[in-house]
Amino acid sequence: MVKKMDTNKRMGKYVSMLLRHHPEEAGVVLDEHGWTDVAQLIEKVQPRYPLTVELLQELAYGKDKQRYEFSDDGKKVRAVHGHSVDVDLGYEEMQPPSVLYHGSATRFSESIEREGLLKQSRQFVHLSENAEQAKSVGRRHGKLVLYGVKAEEMYRDGYKFYRSASGVWLTDHIPVQYLQIIL
Numbered sequence: 193m194v195k196k197m198d199t200n201k202r203m204g205k206y207v208s209m210l211l212r213h214h215p216e217e218a219g220v221v222l223d224e225h226g227w228t229d230v231a232q233l234i235e236k237v238q239p240r241y242p243l244t245v246e247l248l249q250e251l252a253y254g255k256d257k258q259r260y261e262f263s264d265d266g267k268k269v270r271a272v273h274g275h276s277v278d279v280d281l282g283y284e285e286m287q288p289p290s291v292l293y294h295g296s297a298t299r300f301s302e303s304i305e306r307e308g309l310l311k312q313s314r315q316f317v318h319l320s321e322n323a324e325q326a327k328s329v330g331r332r333h334g335k336l337v338l339y340g341v342k343a344e345e346m347y348r349d350g351y352k353f354y355r356s357a358s359g360v361w362l363t364d365h366i367p368v369q370y371l372q373i374i375l
């Protein structure tokens with residue numbers, strides 16, 4: 193059972209890598225909106241992992257958060273956040289809640305507190321509505337530092353925010369004056 197969980201986790205990371213960053217590594221092709229054909233994706237992943245449609249659905253609606261979505265006919269799939277490849281998901285601009293959260297690691301704090309939050313290799317800075325979710329994202333990078341983002345104030349100042357289908361909030365850059373250290 194433990195072994196099966198580990199394989200699924202590794203498979204999930206591999207599928208996310210293909211759908212968000214390097215589709216070419218397995219010969220997967222994404223269209224301009226990030227979609228790829230489910231049957232082809234499964235065929236390209238199978239030399240490495242025993243992916244099936246059912247497993248892809250499980251990975252899409254993960255325990256902690258949604259990561260992928262399917263087209264209405266179920267034939268296409270795409271990641272709903274996290275891309276570094278240049279695709280247009282058609283996110284709509286939305287008014288954010290007053291505070292959003294970003295978890296990071298203490299080794300980045302000095303730089304973050306100097307330059308603000310940068311999107312690095314991804315298309316956007318990723319923020320959570322929920323502090324717990326932000327904490328687990330931060331811990332993946334090292335010793336946790338949790339920032340609160342004055343999102344409503346930013347929005348009033350003209351910054352644009354988008355909400356992905358997974359509920360992750362996206363924006364281009366968070367200048368330092370909108371950041372508060374929470375933990």
Ligand code: HQG
Pocket residue numbers: 208259273274295296297300303304305307308309310311312313314317318319329330333360
């Ligand atoms: C840090 C997950 C130095 C930033 C999550 C982060 C998310 C800076 C790292 C999604 C910096 C980038 C994305 C600056 C930001 N100086 N470091 N000025 N500004 N950083 O992985 O947000 O679970 O690209 O704090 O839920 O950790 O995979 O971004 O530590 O939504 O579905 O640079 O990944 O989604 O790391 O994670 P990442 P992230 P999944």
